Amino acid sequence: MTKTASNVFLSFLLLISCREAVAATPPQLYGKSVVVSWTENRVHRFVGEAQFRQVALHAEQSIYISTTGRPFSRSTYSTRRGTGSHELVGGSGHSGTGGAVVVQFQGRSLVTVQAFIGGARHIQVDFDPAFSSCTANVILGRSGSTATLIIKGAITGDLVEVQSAKIDGAKCSIKEGNVFTQ
Numbered sequence: 001m002t003k004t005a006s007n008v009f010l011s012f013l014l015l016i017s018c019r020e021a022v023a024a025t026p027p028q029l030y031g032k033s034v035v036v037s038w039t040e041n042r043v044h045r046f047v048g049e050a051q052f053r054q055v056a057l058h059a060e061q062s063i064y065i066s067t068t069g070r071p072f073s074r075s076t077y078s079t080r081r082g083t084g085s086h087e088l089v090g091g092s093g094h095s096g097t098g099g100a101v102v103v104q105f106q107g108r109s110l111v112t113v114q115a116f117i118g119g120a121r122h123i124q125v126d127f128d129p130a131f132s133s134c135t136a137n138v139i140l141g142r143s144g145s146t147a148t149l150i151i152k153g154a155i156t157g158d159l160v161e162v163q164s165a166k167i168d169g170a171k172c173s174i175k176e177g178n179v180f181t182q
Contacts, residue, residue, distance in 0.1 A: 023105045025069035028131035033064045033179040034110060036125055036136045038170040047150065047159040055079055059138075061112065061123060063103060064178045071103045073112070074180065077154045084154030096152025097159070118142055119149030119162075125172050136172040140165040 040057040057079050064072045073088040086096065093101045099115025108131070112123040119142040127134050140162070142149045148161040 023107055025065060025071070025105055026108070026127075026131055027069070029065045029127075029174070030069055031065070031067045031177065033062060033175045033177065034125055034134065034172060035063075035175060035179060036061045036123060036138070036170065036172045038136070038138045039168045040138075040140060040165045041168060042165045043163040044160050044165075045163075046153075046156075047161055052161075052163050062179045063110065063112075064180055072178075072180065073103050075114075075154070079155060082155045084156070086154055096154070096157075097150060117150035118146035127174075132174065134172040134174055136170040138167045138170045140167060 037058070037060040040059060042055050042057060043052050044055055045052045057077055059075065059077050061073060061075045066072065071088075071091055074085055075087075076083060076085040078084075088101055088103060091103050095101050095114050095116055097117045099117070099120070101112070101114045103110070103112045105111070108127045108129070110125040110127070112121075114121040114123075119140070122139045122141075124137045125134050126137075140149075148163050151160050151162060152158070153160045
């Protein structure tokens with residue numbers, strides 16, 4: 001299977017599995033923002049380079065839930081090379097490599113799945129029963145026996161091969177209002 005076909009297939013499976021457990025946006029979060037941050041300590045290289053190297057990538061996903069329950073998301077990434085971001089209006093879209101991106105509620109959890117070539121990032125925010133506090137978990141993983149996963153870098157726009165990644169310091173907070181206008 002080609003990388004493109006594999007990416008489309010993985011995106012299809014992610015969408016099917018996510019749609020089965022979709023829950024309505026909890027009204028307690030209407031008009032609020034959820035901010036998740038973490039560090040990805042990666043071993044990666046730009047596609048075409050010979051050597052892999054260690055990189056610390058600092059990431060933040062901000063999601064504003066409108067007063068009608070519609071999510072607006074911005075993911076921001078920074079390294080020593082600079083800062084870049086991706087935005088998503090509504091609950092679904094595409095990653096830089098063409099894979100599906102889905103932001104949705106599953107019970108008391110807010111789940112984001114970002115599909116890439118050969119893998120995906122899964123961000124899960126779990127809320128307490130009153131939706132007043134949260135915890136976060138982030139996983140970046142490869143599918144099957146793929147040696148690397150390929151991500152379009154938000155900073156340079158170049159394709160990046162990720163050999164491994166360790167997620168550190170995932171945390172989240174809930175803020176009143178729209179973080180994009182503050």
